[in-house]
Amino acid sequence: MSSVAIVGAAETTELGVIPHMSQLQLHADAALNTLADAGLTAADIDGVATAGESPTAIAHYLGITPKWVDGTQVGGCSFMIHVRHAVAAIQQGMCETVLITHGESGRSGIGRGGFRGGGSDSLAGQFEAPYGVVGPPTMFTLPVLRYMKQYGMSHEQLAMVAVVQREWASRNPRASFRELITVDDVLNSRMIAYPFHLLECCLVTDGGGALILVSGERAADFPRKPVFVIGTGESVETPMISQMEDLTSSRAFRVAGAEAMKAAGIGHDDVQHMMIYDAFAHLPIYGLEDLGFCERGEAASFIWEGHTRPGGRLPLNTNGGGLSYMHSGMYGMYALQESVRQLRGVAPAQVEGAEISLCLGVGGMFGASGCVVMSNIGP
Amino acid sequence: MTNASRPLPRPTPETQHFWDGTKHGELRLQRCNECDHIYFPPRPFCPACSSRAVEVFKASGRGRLLSYVINYRPHPAWQGPYAIAIVELNEGPRMMSNIVGCDQTPEALQLDMPLTVKFEQFSEEIFLPLFMPTGSV
Numbered sequence: 001m002s003s004v005a006i007v008g009a010a011e012t013t014e015l016g017v018i019p020h021m022s023q024l025q026l027h028a029d030a031a032l033n034t035l036a037d038a039g040l041t042a043a044d045i046d047g048v049a050t051a052g053e054s055p056t057a058i059a060h061y062l063g064i065t066p067k068w069v070d071g072t073q074v075g076g077c078s079f080m081i082h083v084r085h086a087v088a089a090i091q092q093g094m095c096e097t098v099l100i101t102h103g104e105s106g107r108s109g110i111g112r113g114g115f116r117g118g119g120s121d122s123l124a125g126q127f128e129a130p131y132g133v134v135g136p137p138t139m140f141t142l143p144v145l146r147y148m149k150q151y152g153m154s155h156e157q158l159a160m161v162a163v164v165q166r167e168w169a170s171r172n173p174r175a176s177f178r179e180l181i182t183v184d185d186v187l188n189s190r191m192i193a194y195p196f197h198l199l200e201c202c203l204v205t206d207g208g209g210a211l212i213l214v215s216g217e218r219a220a221d222f223p224r225k226p227v228f229v230i231g232t233g234e235s236v237e238t239p240m241i242s243q244m245e246d247l248t249s250s251r252a253f254r255v256a257g258a259e260a261m262k263a264a265g266i267g268h269d270d271v272q273h274m275m276i277y278d279a280f281a282h283l284p285i286y287g288l289e290d291l292g293f294c295e296r297g298e299a300a301s302f303i304w305e306g307h308t309r310p311g312g313r314l315p316l317n318t319n320g321g322g323l324s325y326m327h328s329g330m331y332g333m334y335a336l337q338e339s340v341r342q343l344r345g346v347a348p349a350q351v352e353g354a355e356i357s358l359c360l361g362v363g364g365m366f367g368a369s370g371c372v373v374m375s376n377i378g379p
Numbered sequence: 380m381t382n383a384s385r386p387l388p389r390p391t392p393e394t395q396h397f398w399d400g401t402k403h404g405e406l407r408l409q410r411c412n413e414c415d416h417i418y419f420p421p422r423p424f425c426p427a428c429s430s431r432a433v434e435v436f437k438a439s440g441r442g443r444l445l446s447y448v449i450n451y452r453p454h455p456a457w458q459g460p461y462a463i464a465i466v467e468l469n470e471g472p473r474m475m476s477n478i479v480g481c482d483q484t485p486e487a488l489q490l491d492m493p494l495t496v497k498f499e500q501f502s503e504e505i506f507l508p509l510f511m512p513t514g515s516v
Contacts, residue, residue, distance in 0.1 A: 019392075020392040021392055021393070022391035022392060022393055024391075024393075024423070025392070025393050025423065028422065028424065030492075032424055032429060032431065035429055041428060041429040042426070042428075042429045043428075043429075054383070060426075061422060061426065062426060062429070063425070063426030063427055063429070073441075076476065110391055110392065119389070120386060120387065120388060120389040121388070121389035121391050123394075123420050124390070125386070125388060126389070126391075126394055126398075127388070127420050127474060127475060128390035129386040129388075129473045130385050130386060130388055130501075130505075130507050131389055131463050131464075131475050131476055131477050131507075132385070132450060132454050132456060132463055132477065133382070133459060133463055133475070134450065134452055134453075134454050134459055137448075137450075137452065138448055138450045138452070138463055141448045142446055142447065142448050142463065142465055143446055144446070144448075144467075145447060145490060146445055146446035146490065149490045176398070184431070190449055190451075191449075191451045191460075192452060193449065193450045193451060193463075194448055194449035194451070194485060195448070195450040195485075196448070196459070240420075240475075241465075241472055242465050242474060242475035243420070243473065243504040247445065247446050247465070288436070315478045332434075
Protein backbone atom coordinates (compact mmCIF):
# COMPACT_ATOMS: atom_id res chain seq x y z
CA MET A 1 0.00 0.00 0.00
CA SER A 2 1.20 3.50 -0.75
CA SER A 3 1.68 5.95 2.11
CA VAL A 4 -0.63 8.89 2.84
CA ALA A 5 0.47 12.33 4.06
CA ILE A 6 -1.16 15.30 5.80
CA VAL A 7 -0.58 18.39 3.64
CA GLY A 8 -2.77 20.98 5.34
CA ALA A 9 -3.43 21.75 9.01
CA ALA A 10 -4.87 24.76 10.77
CA GLU A 11 -7.15 25.83 13.59
CA THR A 12 -9.87 28.45 13.71
CA THR A 13 -8.66 32.04 13.42
CA GLU A 14 -9.58 32.59 17.05
CA LEU A 15 -9.63 30.23 19.99
CA GLY A 16 -11.27 30.66 23.36
CA VAL A 17 -14.54 32.55 23.55
CA ILE A 18 -16.06 33.05 20.09
CA PRO A 19 -19.68 34.11 20.53
CA HIS A 20 -19.81 35.66 17.04
CA MET A 21 -19.56 32.31 15.26
CA SER A 22 -21.96 29.41 15.09
CA GLN A 23 -20.66 25.89 15.48
CA LEU A 24 -21.10 25.36 11.73
CA GLN A 25 -19.00 28.44 11.00
CA LEU A 26 -16.28 27.24 13.38
CA HIS A 27 -16.00 24.14 11.18
CA ALA A 28 -15.88 26.36 8.11
CA ASP A 29 -13.38 28.82 9.55
CA ALA A 30 -11.00 25.99 10.40
CA ALA A 31 -11.60 24.44 7.00
CA LEU A 32 -10.91 27.68 5.09
CA ASN A 33 -7.71 28.24 7.05
CA THR A 34 -6.64 24.68 6.34
CA LEU A 35 -7.44 24.98 2.64
CA ALA A 36 -5.33 28.16 2.55
CA ASP A 37 -2.56 26.37 4.42
CA ALA A 38 -2.50 23.73 1.70
CA GLY A 39 -3.00 26.18 -1.15
CA LEU A 40 -6.30 24.55 -2.09
CA THR A 41 -9.94 25.58 -2.44
CA ALA A 42 -13.05 23.57 -1.70
CA ALA A 43 -13.16 22.51 -5.35
CA ASP A 44 -10.02 20.43 -4.75
CA ILE A 45 -11.64 18.39 -1.97
CA ASP A 46 -13.33 15.11 -2.85
CA GLY A 47 -13.63 13.53 0.58
CA VAL A 48 -15.19 14.94 3.77
CA ALA A 49 -15.14 13.57 7.30
CA THR A 50 -16.56 15.23 10.38
CA ALA A 51 -18.26 14.65 13.69
CA GLY A 52 -20.61 16.87 15.66
CA GLU A 53 -22.18 18.09 12.42
CA SER A 54 -23.20 15.87 9.55
CA PRO A 55 -20.81 15.57 6.62
CA THR A 56 -23.79 16.63 4.49
CA ALA A 57 -24.05 19.96 6.32
CA ILE A 58 -20.29 20.58 6.16
CA ALA A 59 -19.94 19.69 2.48
CA HIS A 60 -22.93 21.80 1.44
CA TYR A 61 -21.89 24.80 3.54
CA LEU A 62 -18.36 24.76 2.08
CA GLY A 63 -19.47 24.02 -1.47
CA ILE A 64 -17.87 20.59 -1.80
CA THR A 65 -19.06 17.72 -3.99
CA PRO A 66 -17.50 14.71 -2.26
CA LYS A 67 -17.34 11.16 -3.53
CA TRP A 68 -16.35 9.86 -0.08
CA VAL A 69 -17.76 10.90 3.29
CA ASP A 70 -17.32 9.71 6.84
CA GLY A 71 -19.67 10.85 9.57
CA THR A 72 -18.36 8.45 12.11
CA GLN A 73 -19.33 9.95 15.43
CA VAL A 74 -17.96 8.14 18.43
CA GLY A 75 -16.83 10.97 20.69
CA GLY A 76 -13.56 12.84 20.98
CA CYS A 77 -11.50 10.29 19.12
CA SER A 78 -13.75 10.46 16.05
CA PHE A 79 -11.16 12.50 14.19
CA MET A 80 -8.40 9.96 14.73
CA ILE A 81 -10.74 7.40 13.27
CA HIS A 82 -11.54 9.73 10.36
CA VAL A 83 -7.81 9.87 9.64
CA ARG A 84 -7.69 6.09 9.61
CA HIS A 85 -10.69 5.84 7.29
CA ALA A 86 -9.24 8.53 5.07
CA VAL A 87 -5.93 6.70 4.72
CA ALA A 88 -7.78 3.56 3.69
CA ALA A 89 -10.02 5.48 1.32
CA ILE A 90 -7.11 7.20 -0.38
CA GLN A 91 -5.17 3.95 -0.65
CA GLN A 92 -8.17 2.31 -2.20
CA GLY A 93 -8.62 5.11 -4.71
CA MET A 94 -12.04 6.06 -3.34
CA CYS A 95 -10.97 9.70 -3.20
CA GLU A 96 -7.80 11.75 -3.40
CA THR A 97 -8.07 14.78 -1.12
CA VAL A 98 -9.84 14.45 2.22
CA LEU A 99 -10.87 17.33 4.46
CA ILE A 100 -11.50 16.47 8.12
CA THR A 101 -13.20 19.23 10.12
CA HIS A 102 -13.98 19.93 13.74
CA GLY A 103 -15.80 22.91 15.24
CA GLU A 104 -17.56 23.17 18.55
CA SER A 105 -19.21 26.10 20.25
CA GLY A 106 -18.70 24.43 23.57
CA ARG A 107 -18.48 27.63 25.62
CA SER A 108 -20.81 30.01 23.79
CA GLY A 109 -23.32 27.42 22.59
CA ILE A 110 -24.02 29.20 19.29
CA GLY A 111 -25.71 27.14 16.61
CA ARG A 112 -25.25 23.80 18.26
CA GLY A 113 -27.97 22.29 16.10
CA GLY A 114 -26.85 18.75 16.65
CA PHE A 115 -26.02 15.97 14.25
CA ARG A 116 -29.40 15.98 12.52
CA GLY A 117 -29.44 19.75 12.36
CA GLY A 118 -32.72 20.01 14.15
CA GLY A 119 -32.26 23.14 16.26
CA SER A 120 -34.00 26.44 15.53
CA ASP A 121 -30.56 27.98 14.97
CA SER A 122 -29.51 25.38 12.39
CA LEU A 123 -29.85 26.40 8.76
CA ALA A 124 -32.83 24.11 8.26
CA GLY A 125 -34.31 25.42 11.50
CA GLN A 126 -34.00 28.99 10.26
CA PHE A 127 -34.77 28.62 6.58
CA GLU A 128 -37.15 25.65 6.25
CA ALA A 129 -38.93 24.82 9.51
CA PRO A 130 -40.78 28.19 9.72
CA TYR A 131 -42.64 27.41 6.51
CA GLY A 132 -44.50 24.42 7.85
CA VAL A 133 -42.49 21.40 6.81
CA VAL A 134 -43.57 18.42 8.88
CA GLY A 135 -41.33 15.48 8.11
CA PRO A 136 -40.32 13.76 4.90
CA PRO A 137 -43.78 13.85 3.20
CA THR A 138 -43.52 17.64 2.95
CA MET A 139 -39.83 17.81 2.05
CA PHE A 140 -38.77 14.80 0.02
CA THR A 141 -41.79 15.42 -2.22
CA LEU A 142 -41.07 19.10 -2.92
CA PRO A 143 -39.04 18.73 -6.13
CA VAL A 144 -41.57 16.60 -7.98
CA LEU A 145 -43.95 19.20 -9.45
CA ARG A 146 -40.91 20.76 -11.13
CA TYR A 147 -39.92 17.36 -12.54
CA MET A 148 -43.48 16.84 -13.78
CA LYS A 149 -43.53 20.18 -15.55
CA GLN A 150 -40.04 19.82 -17.02
CA TYR A 151 -40.53 16.33 -18.41
CA GLY A 152 -44.31 16.07 -18.76
CA MET A 153 -44.65 13.23 -16.26
CA SER A 154 -48.31 12.62 -15.40
CA HIS A 155 -49.92 11.88 -12.04
CA GLU A 156 -50.82 8.48 -13.51
CA GLN A 157 -47.18 7.71 -14.30
CA LEU A 158 -46.11 8.56 -10.76
CA ALA A 159 -48.87 6.33 -9.41
CA MET A 160 -47.68 3.48 -11.63
CA VAL A 161 -44.48 3.22 -9.57
CA ALA A 162 -46.58 2.09 -6.61
CA VAL A 163 -48.69 -0.24 -8.77
CA VAL A 164 -45.65 -2.08 -10.14
CA GLN A 165 -44.03 -2.44 -6.74
CA ARG A 166 -47.23 -3.86 -5.31
CA GLU A 167 -47.07 -6.45 -8.08
CA TRP A 168 -43.67 -7.52 -6.75
CA ALA A 169 -44.94 -7.41 -3.16
CA SER A 170 -47.84 -9.69 -4.05
CA ARG A 171 -45.26 -12.44 -4.63
CA ASN A 172 -43.57 -11.86 -1.28
CA PRO A 173 -45.16 -13.50 1.79
CA ARG A 174 -43.28 -11.13 4.11
CA ALA A 175 -44.51 -7.95 2.40
CA SER A 176 -46.76 -5.69 4.49
CA PHE A 177 -49.15 -4.98 1.59
CA ARG A 178 -49.76 -7.74 -0.97
CA GLU A 179 -53.10 -6.98 -2.62
CA LEU A 180 -52.74 -5.84 -6.22
CA ILE A 181 -53.67 -2.19 -6.84
CA THR A 182 -54.42 -0.03 -9.86
CA VAL A 183 -53.42 3.49 -10.85
CA ASP A 184 -56.94 4.59 -9.88
CA ASP A 185 -56.53 3.04 -6.44
CA VAL A 186 -53.39 5.10 -5.94
CA LEU A 187 -54.92 8.34 -7.20
CA ASN A 188 -58.03 7.78 -5.07
CA SER A 189 -56.05 7.18 -1.89
CA ARG A 190 -55.88 10.00 0.67
CA MET A 191 -53.90 13.08 -0.29
CA ILE A 192 -50.84 13.47 1.93
CA ALA A 193 -48.92 16.31 0.31
CA TYR A 194 -50.07 17.20 -3.20
CA PRO A 195 -49.13 15.69 -5.61
CA PHE A 196 -48.47 12.69 -3.32
CA HIS A 197 -51.22 10.30 -2.26
CA LEU A 198 -50.99 7.83 0.59
CA LEU A 199 -50.03 4.92 -1.67
CA GLU A 200 -47.16 6.94 -3.14
CA CYS A 201 -45.60 7.28 0.33
CA CYS A 202 -43.68 4.58 2.16
CA LEU A 203 -44.98 2.45 4.96
CA VAL A 204 -44.04 3.02 8.58
CA THR A 205 -43.17 -0.35 10.10
CA ASP A 206 -40.78 -1.99 12.56
CA GLY A 207 -37.95 -4.33 11.69
CA GLY A 208 -34.22 -4.79 11.42
CA GLY A 209 -31.46 -6.43 9.43
CA ALA A 210 -27.73 -7.09 9.52
CA LEU A 211 -24.88 -8.17 7.27
CA ILE A 212 -21.53 -9.89 7.83
CA LEU A 213 -18.60 -9.32 5.51
CA VAL A 214 -15.26 -11.12 5.33
CA SER A 215 -12.35 -11.13 2.91
CA GLY A 216 -12.94 -12.78 -0.41
CA GLU A 217 -10.34 -15.45 0.32
CA ARG A 218 -12.47 -16.71 3.21
CA ALA A 219 -15.76 -16.53 1.33
CA ALA A 220 -15.74 -20.20 0.44
CA ASP A 221 -15.46 -21.22 4.11
CA PHE A 222 -19.07 -20.30 4.89
CA PRO A 223 -22.23 -22.28 4.26
CA ARG A 224 -24.17 -19.76 2.18
CA LYS A 225 -23.45 -18.77 -1.38
CA PRO A 226 -21.17 -15.71 -1.12
CA VAL A 227 -22.20 -12.34 -2.50
CA PHE A 228 -19.24 -10.20 -3.45
CA VAL A 229 -19.19 -6.43 -3.13
CA ILE A 230 -17.70 -5.42 -6.46
CA GLY A 231 -18.20 -1.66 -6.36
CA THR A 232 -19.34 1.07 -4.00
CA GLY A 233 -19.96 4.80 -4.14
CA GLU A 234 -21.11 7.56 -1.85
CA SER A 235 -21.81 11.27 -1.75
CA VAL A 236 -23.78 14.00 -0.05
CA GLU A 237 -25.47 17.08 -1.44
CA THR A 238 -27.48 19.29 0.92
CA PRO A 239 -29.19 19.04 4.30
CA MET A 240 -31.98 21.29 2.93
CA ILE A 241 -34.31 20.11 0.16
CA SER A 242 -34.82 23.74 -0.90
CA GLN A 243 -31.12 23.98 -1.74
CA MET A 244 -30.91 21.03 -4.17
CA GLU A 245 -28.91 22.11 -7.21
CA ASP A 246 -31.44 20.61 -9.63
CA LEU A 247 -34.94 19.69 -8.49
CA THR A 248 -35.16 17.04 -11.21
CA SER A 249 -32.00 15.13 -10.33
CA SER A 250 -30.04 14.05 -7.27
CA ARG A 251 -26.36 15.00 -7.39
CA ALA A 252 -25.61 12.46 -4.64
CA PHE A 253 -27.24 9.70 -6.74
CA ARG A 254 -25.18 10.73 -9.76
CA VAL A 255 -21.86 10.77 -7.91
CA ALA A 256 -22.42 7.63 -5.83
CA GLY A 257 -23.90 5.63 -8.72
CA ALA A 258 -21.19 6.51 -11.21
CA GLU A 259 -18.48 5.78 -8.66
CA ALA A 260 -19.94 2.38 -7.78
CA MET A 261 -20.42 1.32 -11.39
CA LYS A 262 -16.94 2.49 -12.33
CA ALA A 263 -15.38 0.63 -9.40
CA ALA A 264 -17.32 -2.50 -10.36
CA GLY A 265 -16.25 -2.13 -13.97
CA ILE A 266 -19.79 -2.70 -15.21
CA GLY A 267 -22.08 -1.11 -17.75
CA HIS A 268 -25.83 -0.65 -17.51
CA ASP A 269 -26.53 -3.82 -19.48
CA ASP A 270 -24.62 -5.87 -16.91
CA VAL A 271 -27.14 -5.11 -14.13
CA GLN A 272 -29.79 -7.82 -13.90
CA HIS A 273 -31.43 -6.75 -10.66
CA MET A 274 -31.80 -3.36 -9.07
CA MET A 275 -32.95 -1.85 -5.80
CA ILE A 276 -33.62 1.89 -5.46
CA TYR A 277 -34.55 3.13 -2.01
CA ASP A 278 -38.17 4.23 -2.45
CA ALA A 279 -39.31 6.36 0.45
CA PHE A 280 -41.66 7.97 -2.07
CA ALA A 281 -42.78 7.03 -5.56
CA HIS A 282 -40.52 9.43 -7.40
CA LEU A 283 -37.28 7.96 -6.08
CA PRO A 284 -37.04 5.05 -8.53
CA ILE A 285 -37.61 7.56 -11.34
CA TYR A 286 -34.79 9.83 -10.17
CA GLY A 287 -32.54 6.84 -9.49
CA LEU A 288 -33.00 5.25 -12.90
CA GLU A 289 -32.15 8.53 -14.61
CA ASP A 290 -29.35 9.68 -12.31
CA LEU A 291 -27.55 6.34 -12.75
CA GLY A 292 -28.02 6.48 -16.51
CA PHE A 293 -30.37 3.52 -16.87
CA CYS A 294 -32.82 5.89 -18.57
CA GLU A 295 -32.37 9.21 -20.33
CA ARG A 296 -33.47 12.27 -18.36
CA GLY A 297 -37.26 12.50 -18.36
CA GLU A 298 -37.80 8.94 -19.58
CA ALA A 299 -37.84 6.79 -16.44
CA ALA A 300 -41.57 7.23 -15.77
CA SER A 301 -42.33 5.91 -19.26
CA PHE A 302 -39.82 3.10 -18.73
CA ILE A 303 -41.70 2.00 -15.61
CA TRP A 304 -45.11 2.58 -17.24
CA GLU A 305 -44.11 0.29 -20.10
CA GLY A 306 -43.43 -2.55 -17.65
CA HIS A 307 -39.65 -2.87 -17.88
CA THR A 308 -39.24 -2.98 -14.09
CA ARG A 309 -42.14 -5.30 -13.28
CA PRO A 310 -42.01 -9.12 -13.02
CA GLY A 311 -40.80 -10.42 -16.37
CA GLY A 312 -39.36 -7.03 -17.38
CA ARG A 313 -35.79 -6.55 -18.45
CA LEU A 314 -34.73 -4.57 -15.34
CA PRO A 315 -36.46 -6.06 -12.27
CA LEU A 316 -36.58 -3.25 -9.69
CA ASN A 317 -37.47 -3.25 -5.99
CA THR A 318 -38.40 -6.90 -6.13
CA ASN A 319 -39.28 -7.16 -2.43
CA GLY A 320 -42.07 -4.62 -2.94
CA GLY A 321 -39.90 -1.76 -1.75
CA GLY A 322 -40.51 0.84 0.89
CA LEU A 323 -43.93 1.43 -0.65
CA SER A 324 -45.20 -2.13 -0.06
CA TYR A 325 -42.64 -4.37 1.65
CA MET A 326 -41.59 -2.42 4.73
CA HIS A 327 -40.05 0.89 5.77
CA SER A 328 -38.79 1.28 9.31
CA GLY A 329 -37.29 4.72 8.80
CA MET A 330 -33.86 3.72 7.55
CA TYR A 331 -34.88 1.28 4.84
CA GLY A 332 -31.47 0.87 3.17
CA MET A 333 -30.69 -2.33 5.08
CA TYR A 334 -33.78 -4.01 3.61
CA ALA A 335 -32.80 -3.06 0.07
CA LEU A 336 -29.38 -4.65 0.66
CA GLN A 337 -31.03 -7.77 2.10
CA GLU A 338 -33.13 -8.19 -1.04
CA SER A 339 -30.08 -7.81 -3.29
CA VAL A 340 -28.35 -10.56 -1.26
CA ARG A 341 -31.40 -12.84 -1.46
CA GLN A 342 -31.59 -12.36 -5.21
CA LEU A 343 -27.90 -13.15 -5.69
CA ARG A 344 -28.16 -16.18 -3.42
CA GLY A 345 -31.10 -17.28 -5.54
CA VAL A 346 -33.51 -17.49 -2.60
CA ALA A 347 -35.76 -14.45 -3.08
CA PRO A 348 -39.54 -14.99 -2.92
CA ALA A 349 -39.82 -13.25 -6.29
CA GLN A 350 -36.58 -14.63 -7.68
CA VAL A 351 -35.07 -13.10 -10.81
CA GLU A 352 -33.76 -16.15 -12.64
CA GLY A 353 -30.03 -16.12 -13.26
CA ALA A 354 -29.32 -12.75 -11.68
CA GLU A 355 -25.55 -12.36 -11.25
CA ILE A 356 -25.18 -8.63 -10.68
CA SER A 357 -27.39 -6.52 -8.43
CA LEU A 358 -27.13 -2.76 -7.96
CA CYS A 359 -28.51 -1.29 -4.73
CA LEU A 360 -28.95 2.49 -4.50
CA GLY A 361 -29.70 4.11 -1.15
CA VAL A 362 -30.71 7.62 -0.17
CA GLY A 363 -30.11 9.49 3.07
CA GLY A 364 -32.12 12.39 4.37
CA MET A 365 -34.21 14.09 1.69
CA PHE A 366 -31.91 13.69 -1.32
CA GLY A 367 -29.21 14.68 1.19
CA ALA A 368 -26.93 11.68 0.80
CA SER A 369 -26.50 8.50 -1.21
CA GLY A 370 -24.69 5.22 -1.04
CA CYS A 371 -24.54 2.69 -3.85
CA VAL A 372 -23.40 -0.94 -3.68
CA VAL A 373 -22.90 -3.26 -6.64
CA MET A 374 -22.89 -6.94 -5.76
CA SER A 375 -22.21 -10.13 -7.67
CA ASN A 376 -22.45 -13.85 -6.95
CA ILE A 377 -19.51 -14.49 -9.26
CA GLY A 378 -16.18 -14.42 -7.41
CA PRO A 379 -13.24 -12.29 -8.53
CA MET B 380 -48.52 38.90 15.08
CA THR B 381 -50.12 35.74 13.77
CA ASN B 382 -49.35 32.06 13.66
CA ALA B 383 -47.37 32.10 16.89
CA SER B 384 -47.08 28.32 16.77
CA ARG B 385 -44.74 28.31 13.81
CA PRO B 386 -41.25 27.18 14.77
CA LEU B 387 -39.34 30.44 14.47
CA PRO B 388 -35.69 30.84 13.52
CA ARG B 389 -32.99 31.65 16.02
CA PRO B 390 -30.40 33.68 14.09
CA THR B 391 -26.70 32.93 14.35
CA PRO B 392 -23.90 35.47 13.84
CA GLU B 393 -23.62 34.42 10.19
CA THR B 394 -27.35 34.77 9.47
CA GLN B 395 -28.13 37.85 11.60
CA HIS B 396 -27.88 40.22 8.61
CA PHE B 397 -30.60 38.27 6.83
CA TRP B 398 -33.04 38.46 9.73
CA ASP B 399 -32.15 42.11 10.36
CA GLY B 400 -33.00 42.64 6.71
CA THR B 401 -36.43 41.06 6.84
CA LYS B 402 -37.17 43.24 9.87
CA HIS B 403 -36.36 46.29 7.78
CA GLY B 404 -38.30 45.13 4.74
CA GLU B 405 -35.25 43.94 2.82
CA LEU B 406 -34.46 40.53 1.38
CA ARG B 407 -30.68 40.35 1.74
CA LEU B 408 -28.44 38.02 -0.24
CA GLN B 409 -24.67 37.71 -0.46
CA ARG B 410 -22.31 38.18 -3.39
CA CYS B 411 -18.69 37.10 -3.76
CA ASN B 412 -16.38 39.98 -4.66
CA GLU B 413 -13.94 37.61 -6.31
CA CYS B 414 -16.12 35.40 -8.50
CA ASP B 415 -19.48 37.30 -8.43
CA HIS B 416 -21.36 34.21 -7.23
CA ILE B 417 -24.64 35.11 -5.48
CA TYR B 418 -25.72 32.64 -2.84
CA PHE B 419 -28.11 31.69 -0.04
CA PRO B 420 -28.40 30.60 2.77
CA PRO B 421 -26.00 33.04 4.43
CA ARG B 422 -22.38 32.31 5.30
CA PRO B 423 -19.35 34.62 5.51
CA PHE B 424 -17.50 33.04 2.59
CA CYS B 425 -18.26 31.98 -0.96
CA PRO B 426 -19.37 28.36 -1.42
CA ALA B 427 -18.28 28.51 -5.08
CA CYS B 428 -14.64 29.62 -4.64
CA SER B 429 -13.97 29.61 -0.85
CA SER B 430 -13.17 33.34 -0.79
CA ARG B 431 -13.98 35.29 2.37
CA ALA B 432 -14.34 38.51 0.37
CA VAL B 433 -18.13 38.64 0.26
CA GLU B 434 -20.73 41.36 0.68
CA VAL B 435 -24.36 41.59 1.65
CA PHE B 436 -26.76 43.33 -0.71
CA LYS B 437 -30.47 44.04 -0.96
CA ALA B 438 -32.11 41.71 -3.45
CA SER B 439 -35.06 42.57 -5.66
CA GLY B 440 -37.50 40.46 -3.67
CA ARG B 441 -38.83 39.08 -6.94
CA GLY B 442 -38.80 35.47 -8.06
CA ARG B 443 -40.81 32.64 -9.54
CA LEU B 444 -42.58 29.58 -8.17
CA LEU B 445 -40.17 26.73 -8.83
CA SER B 446 -41.97 23.85 -7.07
CA TYR B 447 -44.23 23.14 -4.12
CA VAL B 448 -46.34 20.65 -2.24
CA ILE B 449 -49.71 21.23 -0.63
CA ASN B 450 -49.53 19.66 2.79
CA TYR B 451 -52.71 17.92 3.96
CA ARG B 452 -51.30 16.70 7.26
CA PRO B 453 -51.98 18.76 10.38
CA HIS B 454 -49.70 21.56 11.53
CA PRO B 455 -50.52 23.66 14.61
CA ALA B 456 -49.95 26.92 12.73
CA TRP B 457 -52.28 26.21 9.81
CA GLN B 458 -55.91 25.33 9.34
CA GLY B 459 -56.47 23.19 6.28
CA PRO B 460 -54.06 22.40 3.44
CA TYR B 461 -51.23 24.86 2.81
CA ALA B 462 -48.50 25.15 0.24
CA ILE B 463 -44.80 24.83 1.04
CA ALA B 464 -42.88 26.28 -1.87
CA ILE B 465 -39.42 26.60 -3.32
CA VAL B 466 -39.00 30.08 -4.76
CA GLU B 467 -36.25 30.85 -7.25
CA LEU B 468 -35.18 34.45 -6.76
CA ASN B 469 -34.41 36.60 -9.80
CA GLU B 470 -30.81 36.79 -8.57
CA GLY B 471 -30.51 32.98 -8.78
CA PRO B 472 -30.62 31.50 -5.27
CA ARG B 473 -33.60 29.48 -4.10
CA MET B 474 -35.38 29.55 -0.79
CA MET B 475 -38.22 27.78 0.89
CA SER B 476 -41.27 29.88 1.72
CA ASN B 477 -45.06 30.00 1.71
CA ILE B 478 -47.24 31.54 -0.97
CA VAL B 479 -49.77 33.96 0.46
CA GLY B 480 -52.55 36.01 -1.08
CA CYS B 481 -53.91 33.21 -3.25
CA ASP B 482 -55.79 29.95 -2.90
CA GLN B 483 -53.71 26.96 -1.79
CA THR B 484 -54.73 24.86 -4.79
CA PRO B 485 -52.96 23.45 -7.85
CA GLU B 486 -55.15 25.71 -10.00
CA ALA B 487 -54.06 28.89 -8.21
CA LEU B 488 -50.45 27.83 -7.75
CA GLN B 489 -49.01 27.70 -11.25
CA LEU B 490 -45.34 26.83 -11.59
CA ASP B 491 -43.20 29.71 -12.84
CA MET B 492 -45.73 32.35 -11.76
CA PRO B 493 -43.93 35.56 -10.77
CA LEU B 494 -43.77 36.23 -7.04
CA THR B 495 -42.97 39.19 -4.85
CA VAL B 496 -41.71 39.00 -1.29
CA LYS B 497 -43.91 40.13 1.60
CA PHE B 498 -42.53 40.34 5.11
CA GLU B 499 -44.77 39.18 7.92
CA GLN B 500 -44.05 39.65 11.59
CA PHE B 501 -44.22 36.55 13.80
CA SER B 502 -42.43 37.76 16.93
CA GLU B 503 -40.73 40.87 18.20
CA GLU B 504 -37.58 39.96 16.34
CA ILE B 505 -38.65 37.70 13.52
CA PHE B 506 -40.21 38.74 10.23
CA LEU B 507 -40.48 35.86 7.75
CA PRO B 508 -40.13 36.43 4.01
CA LEU B 509 -43.31 35.07 2.42
CA PHE B 510 -44.22 35.44 -1.23
CA MET B 511 -47.37 36.55 -3.03
CA PRO B 512 -48.27 36.49 -6.70
CA THR B 513 -46.75 39.60 -8.30
CA GLY B 514 -49.38 42.23 -8.86
CA SER B 515 -51.79 40.99 -6.18
CA VAL B 516 -52.49 43.34 -3.31
